Amino acid sequence: MSFLWALIIGGIIGWLAGVITGRDVPGGIIGNIIAGFIGAWLGGLVLGDWGPTVAGFAIIPAIIGAIVVVLIVSAILRGMRRNA
Numbered sequence: 001m002s003f004l005w006a007l008i009i010g011g012i013i014g015w016l017a018g019v020i021t022g023r024d025v026p027g028g029i030i031g032n033i034i035a036g037f038i039g040a041w042l043g044g045l046v047l048g049d050w051g052p053t054v055a056g057f058a059i060i061p062a063i064i065g066a067i068v069v070v071l072i073v074s075a076i077l078r079g080m081r082r083n084a
Contacts, residue, residue: 005055010036013057017066023074035073039066 014032017039018025025031040057043065051060 002055006057007033009055009057010034010040012036013039013059013062013066014070016063017070020063021067021070021074023070025070026073026077035066035069036062039063039069041065042068 011029011033014025014035014037017035018032025035027034036057040062043061043063044058045065047058047061047064049058049061051058053059
């Protein structure tokens with residue numbers, strides 16, 4: 001059951017990052033979950049585990065990390081479209 005909550009919270013974090021940046025995460029729900037997980041890992045690595053925690057995610061660092069992931073992925077995809 002906690003794995004299911006982690007997937008849900010990871011998806012919500014990835015979705016929030018997409019909403020905040022105004023960019024869609026490629027891959028839909030799966031992309032949101034991946035962006036949320038990678039963002040949580042990156043945010044925790046750089047910023048630590050401060051703020052409220054839900055399903056093992058420190059929310060503030062996870063959202064900040066997911067925003068960075070969404071911006072990087074969208075920049076890479078934009079660059080690939082220009083080269084194609």
